[in-house]
Amino acid sequence: MLGVVSGVGAQSRNVLLQDGAVVPFDTLILATGARHAYFGHDEWEPFAPGLKTLEDATSIRRRVLLSLERAERESDPVRRAALLTYVIVGGGPTGVEMAGAMSNWCIRISWGNSAASIPVKRGCC
Numbered sequence: 001m002l003g004v005v006s007g008v009g010a011q012s013r014n015v016l017l018q019d020g021a022v023v024p025f026d027t028l029i030l031a032t033g034a035r036h037a038y039f040g041h042d043e044w045e046p047f048a049p050g051l052k053t054l055e056d057a058t059s060i061r062r063r064v065l066l067s068l069e070r071a072e073r074e075s076d077p078v079r080r081a082a083l084l085t086y087v088i089v090g091g092g093p094t095g096v097e098m099a100g101a102m103s104n105w106c107i108r109i110s111w112g113n114s115a116a117s118i119p120v121k122r123g124c125c
Helices: 054-073 077-083 093-112
Strands: 005-009 014-017 022-024
Touching: 054 077, 054 093
Parallel strands: none
Antiparallel strands: 005 014, 014 022
16 A cells, blocks of 8 residues: 555554545554665765665666676776675675675676676675
């Protein structure tokens, strides 16, 4: 159900929507959302996207896959290493999940394409 919550009736066990609808509940979990922060360094945002929305995840995936494509065709080893270097800040559930997903992407790409010349380094450094 799509709607904007305008209130919660804890005693009546109802969620009040902006359009006037009342939605009853047995158990309610409120996830109010959040915004990533750069600790006063907003200039970091173009280089360190947050991961709070589906759009954020799609953008990060696109950026990683494009860097892998560019790295495969890059002949300069220094530039290639830069294209293959990723830093994930945050060791909570999202950061750990992101690290695992990126590792799987790289392994699948390098194993699934015999022409791919992207070196895969396993483990942490």
